[in-house]
Amino acid sequence: MAVFVKCSLLVIQKYQYFWLKRQCSRIILNGGTAFCNMQLLVLTLQGLNLGLMGICCYSRTCLLKSGLLRSLLIWRRGCLFNVHFSALSAWQLEDNVSHYSSTSEIDSDFDKFTVPRIKSKNPKRCELSRLIVELLKTLNWEVARQVKFSKAVNVYGFGNSIHAFRTIVHVFALAGLQREAQHLLTDIVFYYKEENLNVSGLFSTFLDSPECVGRSATVYSLLIKVFASNKMLADAKDVFMLAKKIGVELNISSCNFLLKCLAEGDKLEAVRSLFDDLKNSGPSPNVYTYTIMINFYCKERHGQNIDLEHASQILEEMEQKGETPTVVTYGVYIHGLCRVGSIEDARNKIQDLRSSNQPLNIYCYNALIQGFCQKGRPDEALKLLEEMKDEGISPDVYSYSILVNAFCKEGDIESDLLQEMRKNGLVPDSVIYNSQIREYCRKGCLKEALKYFYTMLQDGLQPDIITCNHIVDQYCSRGQFEEALIYINQMKDLNILPNSYTYTVIINWLCKYRVVEKAWEVLPIMFKNNVFPSIIHYTTIMDGYAKLFKNPKKAWKLYQKMPKLGCKPDNVTRTVLVDMFSKRGRMSKALNLFKEMAEEGLSQDEFAFTAIIAGYCRVGNVKRAWSMYKKMKRNNITPNVKTYTCLVDGFCKLKRLDMATMLIDDMKRNNVTPDVKTYTALIAGYQRIENIDRAYEVFNEMKNKGILPDHIAYATLRLGDDVATED
Numbered sequence: 001m002a003v004f005v006k007c008s009l010l011v012i013q014k015y016q017y018f019w020l021k022r023q024c025s026r027i028i029l030n031g032g033t034a035f036c037n038m039q040l041l042v043l044t045l046q047g048l049n050l051g052l053m054g055i056c057c058y059s060r061t062c063l064l065k066s067g068l069l070r071s072l073l074i075w076r077r078g079c080l081f082n083v084h085f086s087a088l089s090a091w092q093l094e095d096n097v098s099h100y101s102s103t104s105e106i107d108s109d110f111d112k113f114t115v116p117r118i119k120s121k122n123p124k125r126c127e128l129s130r131l132i133v134e135l136l137k138t139l140n141w142e143v144a145r146q147v148k149f150s151k152a153v154n155v156y157g158f159g160n161s162i163h164a165f166r167t168i169v170h171v172f173a174l175a176g177l178q179r180e181a182q183h184l185l186t187d188i189v190f191y192y193k194e195e196n197l198n199v200s201g202l203f204s205t206f207l208d209s210p211e212c213v214g215r216s217a218t219v220y221s222l223l224i225k226v227f228a229s230n231k232m233l234a235d236a237k238d239v240f241m242l243a244k245k246i247g248v249e250l251n252i253s254s255c256n257f258l259l260k261c262l263a264e265g266d267k268l269e270a271v272r273s274l275f276d277d278l279k280n281s282g283p284s285p286n287v288y289t290y291t292i293m294i295n296f297y298c299k300e301r302h303g304q305n306i307d308l309e310h311a312s313q314i315l316e317e318m319e320q321k322g323e324t325p326t327v328v329t330y331g332v333y334i335h336g337l338c339r340v341g342s343i344e345d346a347r348n349k350i351q352d353l354r355s356s357n358q359p360l361n362i363y364c365y366n367a368l369i370q371g372f373c374q375k376g377r378p379d380e381a382l383k384l385l386e387e388m389k390d391e392g393i394s395p396d397v398y399s400y401s402i403l404v405n406a407f408c409k410e411g412d413i414e415s416d417l418l419q420e421m422r423k424n425g426l427v428p429d430s431v432i433y434n435s436q437i438r439e440y441c442r443k444g445c446l447k448e449a450l451k452y453f454y455t456m457l458q459d460g461l462q463p464d465i466i467t468c469n470h471i472v473d474q475y476c477s478r479g480q481f482e483e484a485l486i487y488i489n490q491m492k493d494l495n496i497l498p499n500s501y502t503y504t505v506i507i508n509w510l511c512k513y514r515v516v517e518k519a520w521e522v523l524p525i526m527f528k529n530n531v532f533p534s535i536i537h538y539t540t541i542m543d544g545y546a547k548l549f550k551n552p553k554k555a556w557k558l559y560q561k562m563p564k565l566g567c568k569p570d571n572v573t574r575t576v577l578v579d580m581f582s583k584r585g586r587m588s589k590a591l592n593l594f595k596e597m598a599e600e601g602l603s604q605d606e607f608a609f610t611a612i613i614a615g616y617c618r619v620g621n622v623k624r625a626w627s628m629y630k631k632m633k634r635n636n637i638t639p640n641v642k643t644y645t646c647l648v649d650g651f652c653k654l655k656r657l658d659m660a661t662m663l664i665d666d667m668k669r670n671n672v673t674p675d676v677k678t679y680t681a682l683i684a685g686y687q688r689i690e691n692i693d694r695a696y697e698v699f700n701e702m703k704n705k706g707i708l709p710d711h712i713a714y715a716t717l718r719l720g721d722d723v724a725t726e727d
Contacts, residue, residue, distance in 0.1 A: 298336025511544030582615025652685025
C-alpha cells in the first residue's frame with residue numbers, strides 16, 4: 001500500500017508541473033493573457049483534489065495505519081503554494097519577466113521544455129506584475145499593506161490595478177489570510193467612494209467565475225463585512241442578496257456582522273427581513289444570531305420601544321431549535337427586563353437559571369443591581385451583591401460604582417463599600433469618586449470632598465468638570481472667592497478647563513454676597529480663558545445691581561449695553577427689570593417692559609406676571625393686580641405660591657377675607673402648597689377684622705401641615721418667645 005501511495009503522489013506531482021507549463025506556454029504562444037487568470041490556478045487545484053480523493057477512497061484505513069495520510073495532506077498544502085506560484089509565473093512570462101525560485105527543482109524532462117521570450121509592450125504592467133508576483137509568492141503582508149490601491153491606479157491605471165488586486169484578494173482569502181484580504185477590500189471600497197464610483201460594480205469584479213461561484217464565497221463574505229463596517233449597509237445587503245441569487249454560500253459570521261450593524265443602525269425592517277432570510281434560506285442562525293436579535297429588541301431605540309414580547313419569543317424559539325443560550329444571551333435579556341422596570345421578573349429569571357445550573361456572570365447581576373438602584377432601592381441591590389458573592393461571583397468595579405452612586409443620590413455616603421473594594425484589590429473608578437465628592441459637597445463637607453479629590457488624583461484618575469464645579473460652589477458659598485480662583489488654576493494645570501457654568505457659580509455667589517463690582521471683574525478673566533460671557537452672566541450681574549436698592553441705574557445701563565456686547569436680552573432679563581421697577585413702585589415703566597415682551601415674541605411666564613401683580617399689590621392697586629391675575633389664567637399660566645401670596649396679602653389689607661379664602665381654596669385645587677408667608681398674610685387679615693379665634697385656627701393648621709412659623713408669624717399673633725419655643 002505504501003508503494004502505491006508514493007507512486008500515486010509522484011504521478012500527480014509530475015502531471016501537475018507538466019500540465020501547468022503546457023497550459024502557460026499555450027497562453028503565451030497564442031498571444032492570450034494570463035494576467036490575473038484565476039481559472040489556471042483553480043483547474044490545477046481541482047486536479048490535485050481529484051487525485052487525493054481517489055487515493056483516499058482506495059483505502060483510508062490503510063493510509064491511517066501507515067501514517068501517510070498526514071504526509072499526503074502536508075504535500076497538498078505545499079502544492080497550493082507551487083500551483084499559485086506557477087500560475088503567476090505564466091503571468092510574468094507574458095511580460096518577459098523571467099523569475100524562477102532558486103529552491104525549485106524540476107525533473108529533467110521538464111527542463112527540456114522551453115518557452116519563447118516575448119518582448120514586453122507594457123513596461124508599467126511589467127513592473128506591476130513583478131510587484132504582485134513577489135507579493136503572492138511570499139504572502140508578505142508587510143509588502144501588501146504598502147501597496148495602496150489609489151497609488152496603483154495612478155501609476156498602472158484602473159483596469160490593471162483592479163484585476164491585480166482582485167487576484168491578491170482571492171489568493172489571500174484562499175490562503176486563510178482573511179483579515180489581510182479584508183484590509184485590501186476596504187482600500188478598494190474607499191477609492192470607489194472617494195471617486196464617486198458605483199460600488200455595485202465590485203460585485204461582478206470579485207466574482208471568481210460564473211460557473212464556479214462557490215470559490216467566491218469567502219471574498220463575498222469579506223465584502224459584506226467591509227460594507228457593513230463602513231456604514232454602507234444598503235450595499236452590504238445588496239451583496240447578501242446577490243450572493244443568495246447566484247448560489248454563493250456565505251458564512252454565518254459575515255451575516256451576523258451585517259445583522260449586528262443593521263441593528264445598531266436602527267434599521268428595524270432590514271433587521272427583521274435579514275433574520276427571516278437566514279431562517280428560511282440559510283445560512284442557519286446560530287446562538288450569536290439569536291443573541292443579536294434579543295439584544296436588538298431589549299434596547300430602546302429612536303422610534304422603537306423595548307419589545308420584550310419579541311425578545312421572549314426569540315429566546316423560546318432559540319431553545320426549540322436546539323441552540324443553547326450563552327451567558328451573554330441571558331445577560332442581554334435580563335438587562336431588557338430591568339430597562340422596562342420588570343425587576344421582579346429579572347430576579348426570578350436569575351433564580352431559575354441558578355437552580356437549573358445555567359451560566360450566570362457578573363453582567364447578569366450588574367443588570368439587576370442597576371435595576372434596583374434605578375427604582376430607588378439600593379438596600380435591596382446591596383443584598384443582591386451579597387448573594388452574588390455567595391455564588392462565587394466576585395463583584396467588579398462597575399458593581400460597586402452602581403451602588404455607591406445610588407447611595408450618594410439618596411444622601412448616604414457608603415464609605416464601607418470603598419474599603420471593601422480596596423480590600424478586594426479593586427481601585428475605585430472615576431464614577432465612584434465623582435459621586436462621593438459631589439455628595440460631600442451637597443452636604444457642605446468641603447474638607448472631605450477635597451480629600452477624595454486628591455485621592456482620586458493619586459489613583460491616576462481625573463475628576464470631571466461637573467465635580468470641579470461642585471467644589472468651586474462650596475468655596476464660593478463660604479465667601480472664599482480667592483481660594484475658588486486658586487482652585488480653578490489647579491484645574492487648568494490638570495487640563496480640566498473651566499466652562500461657562502464655573503464662572504456662573506462665582507458671579508452668582510458674588511452677587512448674593514452683594515459685591516457686584518467684583519462679579520463684573522470676573523468677565524475679563526473669562527475672556528482670558530477663552531470662555532465668552534453669555535446672556536446668563538450679564539443677567540445675573542444685572543439682577544445683582546437690581547437688588548442693590550441704591551444702584552438701579554447700573555442695572556438699566558447694563559441692560560442698554562447688552563446688545564452692543566453681543567447678547568440680546570431674553571424674557572429672564574426683562575423679568576428682572578420688571579421686578580426691579582415694580583419693587584420701586586414705578587409701575588408704568590414695569591408695565592411698558594412687560595408689554596414689550598409680548599410685542600417682541602418673548603414669553604410672559606408666571607415670574608413676569610407675578611412681578612407685575614406683586615408691584616400692583618405693593619402700591620395698593622389690588623384691582624389691577626386681580627385683572628392681571630385673570631389674564632394670567634386666561635393665558636393658561638399657572639400661578640405660583642408667590643403669586644397667590646401677594647394677592648392674599650393684598651385682599652387681607654383691604655379686609656376682603658372672602659377673596660383671600662377663595663384664593664387659598666384655588667391654591668389647593670391647583671396643587672400649590674401655601675407657605676409660611678401665605679399663612680402669615682392670612683393670619684394678619686383675620687387680626688385686622690379682629691377674628692382672633694380664626695387667626696389661631698390658621699396658625700395651628702399651618703403647624704399641623706409641617707410648616708414652621710417664623711418670627712413674623714409669632715409677632716403677628718403677638719405671641720412671646722415662650723410660645724415660639726414650646727414646640
